[in-house]
Amino acid sequence: MLLVQHIRDHYDQVLLGLKKRNLVHADAALQQVLALDELRKSSQTQRDQLQAEANTISKEIGILMKEGKTVEATAVRDRSAVLKSQIKELEEQHEQAEEELKTLLYTLPNVPHEAVPAGKSAEDNEVVLTHGEIPTLPEGKLPHWELIKKYDIIDFDLGVKIAGAGFPVYKGKGARLQRALINFFLDQALAAGYLEVQPPILVNEDSGYGTGQLPDKEGQMYYATEDKLYLIPTAEVPITNLYRDVLVNVSDLPIKNVGYTPCFRREAGSWGAHVRGLNRLHQFDKVEIVQITHPDHSYEALEQMNSYVQGLLQQLELPYRVLRLCGGDMGFTSAMTYDMEVYSAAQERWLEVSSVSNFETYQANRLKLRFKGEDKKSQLAHTLNGSALALPRIVASILENNQGPDGIRMPKVLHSYLGFDRI
RNA sequence: AGAGAGUUGGGUGAGUGGCUGAAACCAACAGUUUGCUAAACUGUCGUACGGGUUAUACUGUACCGGGGGUUCGAAUCCCCCACUCUCUGCCA
Structure with a gap:
């Protein structure tokens, strides 16, 4: 499986290589790889931020409960519910991007070494x-x-x-x-x-x-x-x-x-x-x-x-x-x-x-x-x-x-x- | 195939809902001490994906066999699957 990082850093070289294999849609496929990877990263960043907040809140609730402040704890718990649904949404987006990326990468063959001659058969x-x-x-x-x-x-x-x-x-x-x-x-x-x-x-x-x-x-x-x-x-x-x-x-x-x-x-x-x-x-x-x-x-x-x-x-x-x-x-x-x-x-x-x-x-x-x-x-x-x-x-x-x-x-x-x- | 027990970091192994990314010990790495070796002491010591940086630093999230669920919160509770071990059965 090709490395996304490598595709990003050596785009032209990878593209040329795949063309040597007579891969018709190489350019479109590689562009999509990069787009999916961007989506994967951005959804992860957002999700991680919300998750960090949710984790903090959970700890606060634990402390409040221990101190017997049940009213305050319930209030914070509401915020947690909101976060939870947002996280779930981003999580799904992230997983989908990752899955699509993997599936796409599975369809891409290896890039031939530069000494490999071009040819069809x-x-x-x-x-x-x-x-x-x-x-x-x-x-x-x-x-x-x-x-x-x-x-x-x-x-x-x-x-x-x-x-x-x-x-x-x-x-x-x-x-x-x-x-x-x-x-x-x-x-x-x-x-x-x-x-x-x-x-x-x-x-x-x-x-x-x-x-x-x-x-x-x-x-x-x-x-x-x-x-x-x-x-x-x-x-x-x-x-x-x-x-x-x-x-x-x-x-x-x-x-x-x-x-x-x-x-x-x-x-x-x-x-x-x-x-x-x-x-x-x-x-x-x-x-x-x-x-x-x-x-x-x-x-x-x-x-x-x-x-x-x-x-x-x-x-x-x-x-x-x-x-x-x-x-x-x-x-x-x-x-x-x-x-x-x-x-x-x-x-x-x-x-x-x-x-x-x-x-x-x-x-x-x-x-x-x-x-x-x-x-x-x-x-x-x-x-x-x-x-x-x-x-x-x-x-x-x-x-x-x-x-x-x-x-x-x-x-x-x-x-x-x-x-x-x-x- | 049936019954039971188990799966935690490189290894051994603790941990039954929040202070646990995870005790302790061993191994490894760096240093101190020592004539060398050994020993002792001190420190470091997981991976992946993000953010950040010229690069570090720093920082977020996830990961305790795999997947799902309950919960504000799961290594810990529930369900499914895989694998390992023991006994029984079968068999080269």
Whole structure:
């Protein structure tokens, strides 16, 4: 959530940023934010003054009663009644202004960093770099949804029986590949100084608001109505919310957490052509890294996470490219996002396998995640996260890129985790 | 799931209608004393949103799990909800 103070102090910059996201009514919305904030403040000032008077009167009544001056006490009590109704009126005005302000702020996305390119869609994303050789596959190459049948390692039909479309069943070497990747990713993160956590995969409403899934993406999460809990779409939600309403010491920064969780996405309305096989699922596995940093160092951390994820892809011997997302393609809460895409040689297309973002104070403001600095004043920290990595498309590209006449070669780095080197 | 007990400041914990933003102790911070450490003593020590100031100072309001109510006045009385603990039940 944007800070009103920041909007007031850097109006033009905020406006420009929101326009980069192609937000049509940015100017009107920001003007309304400021107007509502003025109303909020003026009604509070008036209310506080009247309340102060009422408090004084109450004390007087107490003293008069004690002295037995009931007649005088009754007289003062009348004044109190008048104040009470005025206070109530101002109170309602104040609450309404506050409520409207909050609702409006929830509709405003984060302001993109100045380095974020303008643009409307994925077409306008900036390719930062491309790495690795795109393999040339022999005649008769198969897309992964054929390969998994051929080698009987993932069964979609069984998943349909158990749950529905988009819930694959991993079998045999397929299941072991999943487990190997998860362990490899966790071990790598540990070596890079991340603390492993295992959070709940159902979260409450407050957590959904904390990281910005609510109210923006209400329909994209599975919801257990009986208990009012959401299935997490990403470990970002529970892990970042570990630090909701937390005041950390500046010396504890940066905080680095990693967690493996399954992720659940309803993907309402997004099924169609390019989503066969593992390309889009309702349930998938992901290892997520989260950092909480001092505002001065969040972009260093973003670059660090960027190259960390690239390191994973290099070890997995996958050709990839890094994109800097344009304003139009970036997530609601992000200030800057890098996407990593691997090349899937049988589908002959790039697949997004990671998204690394800096949210600056946008989430921290909702979370009330602050740190106490050297000046002993508390201020909002910056939050970041990134996939490191999401499994299905990694599996898809490993299968496709490494297929050959004598099976599918596994990346060397996984051999010890797998216990086999070929499927 | 049933019955009971509870939720107070960084921690322990007092407080059943006005003198309580909240005792006491601990922790923390600053200072005095001490050769150092320790101890002792003195002081400071919550958050949010306003007003005010160049910035301080100063000042108002709210906050004792959350929300609502009674009252001139609520941490304290009433109602609803959440959570924690104990016992019983069920269960990986």
